[in-house]
Amino acid sequence: MSNVIIVGCGRVGSRLANMLSDNGSNVCCIDKNPDAFTNLGRNFNGTALQGVGFDEDVLERAGIEDCDVLAAVTQFDNANLMCAEVANRLYGVPHVIARLYNPDHERSYMQLGIDYVCGTSLVAEEIFSKAVVGRGSHVETFDDIEVLRFSLDLSHAENPRSIRVFELEHDHEVRIVAFERADGSSSSIPTGDSVLYNGDTVLAAVRQDLIPAFSKYILD
DSSP, X not given: OOEEEEXXXXXXXXXXXXXXXXXXXXXXXXXXXXXXXXXXXXXXOSEEEESOTTOHHHHHHTTGGGOSEEEEOOSOHHHHHHHHHIIIIITOOSEEXXXXXXXXXXXXXXXXXXXXXXXXXXXXXXXXXXXXXXXSEEEEEETTEEEEEEEBOOTTSSSSSEEEHHHHHHHHTOEEEEEEOTTSSOEEOOOTTOEEETTOEEEEEEEGGGHHHHGGGBOO
């Protein structure tokens, strides 16, 4: 069971607090506006503390000295950065995560060694994926390479039940990174001789210009 402090109790913070609490974590949610705690709902099992999230007295009352994770998810990048720096440098919290609004600051956060999530970039990448890729679930983009997660469709193949990884990779210039059986029974990092079955969940790296030809293997 981990001890988590969440700074910011808006829509993101309150949802995160409930998710972590339901998952068995001890959660303390901090917000300077006491009205924000209504977002937590009646079933929230953690604690709520009014105050400024980078104030040392507030953080100590929240239990930061025994904290495993601190997430700064207010609506202000500067406040989130200050919370992250205090938690990391003064208290040595093992895992500190900051919400980032302005993607122009991503390089600075990387240079400071701050783990962050940028909602703007995530939304843009997801819409980009749907516009460019069209099918499958976009995971990441590396230059002209798309990493996709999808259910394998072999209905059109010579053998509609199974295919070996090397056949799929050789014929379509893709790289199969990992797969999970359709029934969830097992998952694996494949070798060329690994067998994929219709309906398996596949993680694959595909060049953008080859996606249209490869898309027949992606289940709609």
